[in-house]
Amino acid sequence: MNDFLAERVAAQSTSSFTEHLAAVRPELLPSNRVLPTDASHLAPHGTTVVAMSFAGGVVMAGDRRATMGNMIASRHIEKVFPADRYAVLGIAGTAGLAIDIVRLFQVELEHYEKIEGTLLSLEGKATRLGAMIRSNLGLALQGLAVVPLFAGFDLDEGVGRIFSYDVTGGRYEEPEHHSVGSGSVFARGALKKLWRPGLSEAQAVRVAVEALFDAADDDTATGGPDPLRQLWPVVYSVTRSGHRRAPEHELAEIAGDIFEQRSIAGREA
C-alpha cells in the first residue's frame, strides 16, 4: 500500500503541466487530435507576426486577419499573447491549434511557477515551447502547421531576446529582429530598413506597425490598419518591469501618422 502510494507520489512529482496533462488527460493536448489527411483547407490561418529588440526589451506585433483560402475568416483575431509576465508569443499558422498551444503554454509557465515557487528561465521557456511545437509535427504534416515566434526579457542577462521555431520544434535565437507568417518576407524587408540599434520603446512600436503595414500592402493574407473599423495590430512590449500592451489610441495615432506620411510622399507606397 505504502509502496504504491510512494510510487504514485514520485510519478506525479513533475513541475511540467504538459507532462501532467499527458499522464492524466492526454486528450486535452493540442497534439492529440485525430484529423483527416491534408486538413489545411478546413481551418483558418493566422498570418504575419514581427518581433524586434530595442534598448531595454523587445516588441512583438501581429496583424488582425485570419484567412481560409481566398476568404477572410476573421478581422479581429489576435495572434500575439502574453505567455507570462516577462514573455510574449506570437503565432502564425492554423489558428485553432495555435490558440490552443498558446493556452497550454500559458498554463505550462504558470503551473511551473506555482509548483516550484520560481519563474522558469527564458531559455527554459523557449525550450518548452519547442517541445510543444515538435509534438504537433504529425498535424503539421497534414497541413496544420503552427509556427510561433517567442520573445521575452531575460532577467539574468538584462536583455530582450527573440526565438524563432520551425515545425519540427527547432529553436533558433534571432538577433535584432525576426518575422513569421505569410507576410513575413515583406515585413522582414521593412524591418531591415527601419530597424536600427538602440531604438526607444515608442520608436520600436512604430517600426513594428510600419513593418506590418508593408506586409499587408503586398500580402493579401495580412490585414493592414483598418480605420473604418478602428482595428489596429496587437502590439506588446516586454521590459524589465513586465509586458505592456500598446493602447488602441497610441496605435491609432501611429497608423494615422504612417498613412499621412506615405500620402504626402505621393509614391507607390
Place this chain on the structure above:
Amino acid sequence: MTQPFYVSPEQVMKDRADFARKGIARGRSVVVLSCGEGIALVAENPSPSLHKIGEIYDKIAFAAVGKYNEFESLRQAGVRYADVRGYSYDRVDVTGRGLASVYAQSLGAVFTAEQKPFEVELTVAEVGHDVGSDHLFRLTFDGSIADERRFVVMGGAAERVAEAVIDGWSAEASYREAIQLAARALREDRTETQLSLEVAVLDRNSETERGVRRAFRRITLDELNELLTGPI
C-alpha cells in the same frame, strides 16, 4: 499466522484522530483573515523557502499547518486540479468550493483507509468582491470541512490566537492593520518578541490595480518590515 487483537472501529478512529491532533498541535500557527483590501495570510515560519502559504489559482490561495511533506503534496495536487480544470473549462470555473471539496474527499479517504492520517490542517481562501463574498474553507485531518467567516486560525495554539484576532477584526481594515493584528495575535502564544513571518495576500482588485487576474502576491521581507513598523 497469529490473529490480530480485535480493536473496535470507534477506538481506531479515536486513536487516529488523537495522533493527527498531536502532530498538528506541535506546529506553529497560521492566521488567514479577510479585510478591506483582500485576504491576508500570515504564518509563523522560520524558513524563508519552505512555504506554508501558496498560490493555487487566480483568486485562490492555500495555507496549512502540520507536516511539510504532507501539506506540500496536497498543495501541489491542488494546483494540478485547478490548472487542469481551468484549462479544460474556463478560468472562472475554478472555485474555492470545488477545490475544498476535493481536499475534503482526499483527506477523508486517507483518514479512513491509510495506515496513518495526514497530520495537517488546511485553509482554502478565495477572495471575492467584498468581505461578504470571501470564502474561507477550513479543512481538518479527517476530511471535515467548515465554511468560515471573517478569519481562520490553525495550529497549536489556535484558540488563544483566535481570541486575540476576534477583538481587533474589522471588515474595513487595510492590509497594514490586518497583518499587524495577525502578527500581534501570533505573538500571544510565544515568548520570543521577534517572530519570522511568512505573509502573502489575495488582492481584491488585482485586475484594476495591477492589471493581472492572479490576485496572489507574496509580501517581501522589506515590505513586511515596513508594514509592521509603520503607523496604522
